[in-house]
Amino acid sequence: MCLDFLTMNYHFKFKDRESTVRIIQNIPTREEILSSFEEISSDNTPVLFVCDCHTKHIAERIRDGKGPPLCILEAGEKAKNLQSLEIILNAAKNAGFARDSLFIAVGGGVITDMTGFAASIYMRGAKLSFVSTTLLGMADAAVGGKTGIDYFERKNLAGTFYPAHSVYMPISVLRSLPPEQLKSGFAEIVKTLILDKESDDLSWEELKPLKDLLENGFENRTGSEKPNSASETQEQILERLVSVSVKIKGRIVEADPEETGEQRALLNLGHSFAHALESSAGLGVLSHGEAVAWGIVQSCVLGRILGITPESRARKISSLIKDLGYQSMAPHPAMQSIDAFMTALLDDKKKKNGVLRFIIPAERGAVLIRLDNKQIGLIQDIAAGACA
Numbered sequence: 001m002c003l004d005f006l007t008m009n010y011h012f013k014f015k016d017r018e019s020t021v022r023i024i025q026n027i028p029t030r031e032e033i034l035s036s037f038e039e040i041s042s043d044n045t046p047v048l049f050v051c052d053c054h055t056k057h058i059a060e061r062i063r064d065g066k067g068p069p070l071c072i073l074e075a076g077e078k079a080k081n082l083q084s085l086e087i088i089l090n091a092a093k094n095a096g097f098a099r100d101s102l103f104i105a106v107g108g109g110v111i112t113d114m115t116g117f118a119a120s121i122y123m124r125g126a127k128l129s130f131v132s133t134t135l136l137g138m139a140d141a142a143v144g145g146k147t148g149i150d151y152f153e154r155k156n157l158a159g160t161f162y163p164a165h166s167v168y169m170p171i172s173v174l175r176s177l178p179p180e181q182l183k184s185g186f187a188e189i190v191k192t193l194i195l196d197k198e199s200d201d202l203s204w205e206e207l208k209p210l211k212d213l214l215e216n217g218f219e220n221r222t223g224s225e226k227p228n229s230a231s232e233t234q235e236q237i238l239e240r241l242v243s244v245s246v247k248i249k250g251r252i253v254e255a256d257p258e259e260t261g262e263q264r265a266l267l268n269l270g271h272s273f274a275h276a277l278e279s280s281a282g283l284g285v286l287s288h289g290e291a292v293a294w295g296i297v298q299s300c301v302l303g304r305i306l307g308i309t310p311e312s313r314a315r316k317i318s319s320l321i322k323d324l325g326y327q328s329m330a331p332h333p334a335m336q337s338i339d340a341f342m343t344a345l346l347d348d349k350k351k352k353n354g355v356l357r358f359i360i361p362a363e364r365g366a367v368l369i370r371l372d373n374k375q376i377g378l379i380q381d382i383a384a385g386a387c388a
């Protein structure tokens with residue numbers, strides 16, 4: 001990894017593909033995006049913008065009246081399917097795409113994951129750029145090359161590793177996000193900070209003033225007035241945290257780009273508890289980030305019991321998550337029942353070759369552990385609140 005300090009550009013090498021992440025203030029122009037590809041000669045290269053109804057206005061602004069029509073997909077996880085993938089591939093074919101043509105995804109994780117997948121299989125690999133427009137996308141999905149669609153009711157059952165050549169993160173778009181989306185994305189930032197072996201949790205105190213932002217969103221979300229200084233400060237803190245997350249995630253992915261080792265799996269801190277909670281609450285009831293934040297707290301409880309997470313670190317992480325306004329108590333109020341939670345957890349285990357893997361905060365960073373069948377009761381006790 002290397003970093004241009006002046007521009008906040010991170011350059012990563014993920015296996016044989018290079019990727020530059022640019023954390024910028026405003027939405028990039030079409031020319032800016034095209035110029036990140038040395039071999040693209042501006043107007044002659046077919047370009048396809050892929051967006052959804054929430055990001056159409058951003059894609060239109062970047063397109064600036066030029067190029068083929070936008071490929072506008074339905075918004076949300078429900079649209080992350082084979083039909084949407086086909087729509088993208090058809091649009092590319094109709095736009096006269098060849099291997100050197102460029103897919104530009106403008107949106108959150110669903111849009112970037114699907115466009116990345118389409119680009120990776122179109123003529124065995126076309127050019128790809130992302131403009132990430134959500135905090136969840138910036139903190140996680142847009143970095144590291146995982147692409148995919150949900151299939152047979154399984155998340156990301158079909159997909160590839162195909163990092164975008166350039167990824168733009170225009171921080172000012174975060175202003176218009178509803179607070180639930182900021183809160184959901186922010187949990188992934190907290191997760192990534194915990195994984196950093198070097199940070200010594202340095203930014204903890206800095207995170208707490210963001211509670212109000214996560215509860216209420218930015219003031220003046222429509223952008224009709226000049227932002228006040230409190231909003232500017234919050235935006236600057238978010239910008240710094242996005243930058244730190246990109247750096248930490250990029251480093252982890254560089255070390256284990258296709259999750260063949262144990263490094264990249266660390267990015268699933270809190271996720272085993274979270275997936276079971278999301279399923280047991282009914283899909284869509286809780287945001288992913290809400291569930292991840294709760295899952296991180298339960299991972300601390302598990303780590304404490306197993307003697308992996310020092311008491312003081314477990315307390316620090318759990319109280320930060322609580323102070324930021326996330327639910328930390330077990331059982332989670334949205335959980336329909338402990339039985340439903342355990343059924344979902346064991347179903348997840350079946351899908352993962354029968355192994356229950358958890359990521360646990362350690363003295364620094366986190367470690368991966370595998371639980372045997374005898375320890376499953378412990379997870380049930382933690383989820384039921386019997387170990388707090």
Ligand code: GLY
Nearest residue numbers: 140144146264267
């Ligand atoms: N979202 C986890 C990863 O990119 O590996």
